[in-house]
Amino acid sequence: MHTVVIFGPPGSGKGTHSKLIAEKYGYKHLSTGDIFRREMQNQTALGELVSKYINRGILVPDAIVLREFFKEVLNYKNSPGLIFDGFPRTLQQAEVLDRVMEKKGLGVDLVIFLDVEEKELLRRVLGRRNEVSRTDDNPAVFRKRLQTYHKQTSPVINFYKKQGKFIKIDGMHDIQHVFAMICGVMDNYLDKMPKQ
Numbered sequence: 001m002h003t004v005v006i007f008g009p010p011g012s013g014k015g016t017h018s019k020l021i022a023e024k025y026g027y028k029h030l031s032t033g034d035i036f037r038r039e040m041q042n043q044t045a046l047g048e049l050v051s052k053y054i055n056r057g058i059l060v061p062d063a064i065v066l067r068e069f070f071k072e073v074l075n076y077k078n079s080p081g082l083i084f085d086g087f088p089r090t091l092q093q094a095e096v097l098d099r100v101m102e103k104k105g106l107g108v109d110l111v112i113f114l115d116v117e118e119k120e121l122l123r124r125v126l127g128r129r130n131e132v133s134r135t136d137d138n139p140a141v142f143r144k145r146l147q148t149y150h151k152q153t154s155p156v157i158n159f160y161k162k163q164g165k166f167i168k169i170d171g172m173h174d175i176q177h178v179f180a181m182i183c184g185v186m187d188n189y190l191d192k193m194p195k196q
């Protein structure tokens with residue numbers, strides 16, 4: 001099973017491109033943010049708990065994220081590939097992910113980083129306020145999300161760089177252009193994989 005992490009700051013296009021990859025390659029898209037928003041919408045106890053973090057632009061604690069992530073991933077064990085969107089977001093999440101996958105003879109294959117300048121991130125996040133209802137897409141919470149990203153999430157970049165899995169894409173272009181570059185990376189990787 002092929003596993004791809006789509007990585008980047010808030011507003012860099014992780015959700016959009018994960019969906020496009022899922023459609024084109026028949027992979028399953030797993031977004032921890034979507035899992036939490038679903039719980040918030042259904043007004044469950046978990047939804048209420050995580051909303052306290054999400055609406056402040058800070059990370060949901062690792063223990064909760066890991067539990068929900070591994071619960072969800074079990075549903076997809078027969079898929080040809082998986083796309084992780086918004087996970088892992090801390091070094092601890094990345095380490096636990098590696099350990100659990102290793103036990104199953106699997107591992108993260110590729111980490112695709114969408115590189116977008118900060119001004120553009122803000123423009124995109126505030127733009128999508130009209131399209132999707134997200135309680136954390138407003139300037140104050142966005143700034144906090146960005147700070148959280150720099151402090152807690154960006155160290156994950158080096159973790160994957162050291163493993164030689166990290167690929168940076170210029171995410172400043174329009175969706176079609178960025179997606180074409182992502183497909184180039186994916187196809188190149190798949191070409192090199194041993195045929196089953």
Ligand code: AMP
Nearest residue numbers: 032033053054058059060065086087089
């Ligand atoms: P996203 O939809 O990926 O932008 O996530 C929205 C919010 O959900 C984040 O700002 C975090 O508060 C929370 N969240 C999503 N994924 C994670 C994660 N892997 N670790 C911690 N918090 C997360």
